[in-house]
Amino acid sequence: MSKLPFVTRRRFMMAAGSAAALGVSSARGQGRLQVNPGESQLPIAIPAFVPGTAADGQVGADIAGVITNNLRRSGLFAPIDPAAFIERITNIDVAPQFQSWKQINAQDLVTGRVTRQGDGRLKAEFRLWDVGTAQQLTGQQYVTSPEYWRRIAHIISDQIYERLTGEKGYFDTRVVFIDESGPSERRVKKLAIMDQDGANVRYLTRGADLVLTPRFSPSTQEITYMEFGQGDPRVYLYNIETGQREIVGNFPGVSFAPRFSPDGQRIIMSLQQGGNANLFVMDLRSKSTTRLTDTPAIDTSPSYAPDGSRICFESDRGGKPQIYVMAAGGGSAQRISFGDGTYSTPVWSPRGDYIAFTKQGNGEFAIGIMKPDGSGERILTSGFHNEGPTFAPNGRVLMFFRDPGGNSGPSLFTVDVSGRNELRVPTPGYASDPAWSPLLS
């Protein structure tokens, strides 16, 4: 009689052990088989886009190259080396030979074509195929001036990313940053803008005046930044399209650390008042200014939550710089950072789920994230000097700058919010203070 329970229990334990090792478990107690992904990187094949004429061959290959680079750098895709391709795509209007793509373990396949229209504009078409089920997942076509071919490649990258991950992409974006050149004691700092992958760098200022903390408008192609002109440092507004520049407000003393509200209608910033600094918000239409804090401390680096209801900011009101959260209209602030060291440059994720920060302690500067209530702190990278995090528009990737010190200069890096996939962003020279734009399209 005692044999049965003994054997049954033992067998159950054995089976459970082996099941756990295999990833088999009962989900929610309903006897469901649990499966987790084999890989977090999707093997994808991106052959060169088929050219309409021989002259379009280069741009066809280049578009595929930009898409490949984007997807690879995301860390979520594993583009397959074109040398392994068996089938040569010559016509995107017929279904590919899926077996030959299966053979090289491609899970998805991108086929495309570039043709020159009668008006000289470039037409790019693409199809995304699921190799295993031989079904087209998405297909689009775009027409643009030939010089914007990279933009088309970024847009197609976003389409692929969104279709396969379920999240908005971040490839059709730009980054504004401070380009640094010259020796460390006479460093020239210019405001510059580039595509998120480091291409198409354009300089917005000539480097005569020192510029700092550029920030993108969430809704327009404008940036706000601080510039040391002839007088006190001031916050400026700059239109990227027109090149028009204006001072934000007319305040006595120094204004700094500006950032747009989520609707792009207001700019929140710090104003120096004696030895203190407080937060103010200015409506860009009415030019009216509202004080948000009034403390004998330095309140700075304000950043709105994506819904505009709250702001996070840095303050040393408790003795040393920490991160606080308060209602967007002001009022009592709640401290959310309690770890060792000091916390600065908080920035709220466009998703709303995290606040990124620079943390200083033990002689190191780390980039980290925490939830808006201060829980779940996670350090993503640390070292001698990392600073100034900025979120990609989908909130999954952060860009920051790292300065190794000495005679060297800073560089830009990206890292996932999970702390993985740290990559250097190519820039022509030293670079700091990046700010990621919203999606352009």
Place this chain on the structure above:
Amino acid sequence: MTAKDLIRKLRERKGTVLSVTLHVLVLGWGLVSFSARSLEAPEDVIPVDISMDDTSKMMQGIKTGKKENPKPLADKIGETKPIDDAVGKIDRKEVVTSTSAPDPTPKPVEKPIEKKPDPKPEPKKEEPKQAEKKPDQKADDPIADALKADAKKPPPKQETKAAPPQPPKPKERTFDQSKIAALLDKRDPSRQAVAGETLNSNAALGTPTGHANALVATWKGAFVSAVRRCFNFPYNGTDADQFEVDIDIQLRPDGSVASDPVIVATRGPSSSVSRALAESAKRAVVQCQAYAFLPKNQYDTWKYIPMTFGLKDML
């Protein structure tokens, strides 16, 4: 003495007879219940000792197996793979095949140089036969075995003299510089032989008692492994463990997908990610079909499979 005399004597000594009978019963019951438990044990271990890819094979019997031999063969008996001996480590001292029983003593193979060639052939060990006759009493309890072994105090070299049926030809002792790594490898060279070529060492008709539960667990593991090979989902958020999608799958007897997998429920902080996850999971199920390894005689247990796809291991 006639039968009547015997009966009479027995009547005279009722107490003794009763006592003897009771003792026999009690001892017999103890023996039966004791052996019954240990007999079951190896069968219990079988479904656990599996590799992911060959779970079904491991449970499968061999048609030519003998019915009266329901126990699995001891793993280490029989042919071993030739061992790549870097230098012909010792002459005339063939690397021995382990016996069926777990060897509680350290194997002297690790120090072949110290071993003297033993001119006296040791009497053949009984393990192979024992393993076939009473495998359960043997390999079931390693601690008891170890105690027994201690009690007998067998010399270490006897343990290794399992008398291979055909001793390999002695190798000439050589030194190959390119095989220094192998020389430094102090692991038992017979480990490769133990791994063996035959994954199915169970030369029986299958377990006669029909462990349906264990078999179900086995095909489930194999099925999950198969689907997992096609299920890659790109995600880099920190909330991966919150995403789950329930998908019901119907299969034909040949293991192919009978109809479009049905998304029953999706959970997660982002509906668009959950939807992409669900579609990706459906594609994986279709892509990796047909699941021909599923045991046909248990079609009832897998013709309908409720599954949950999640992102738990992605952080």
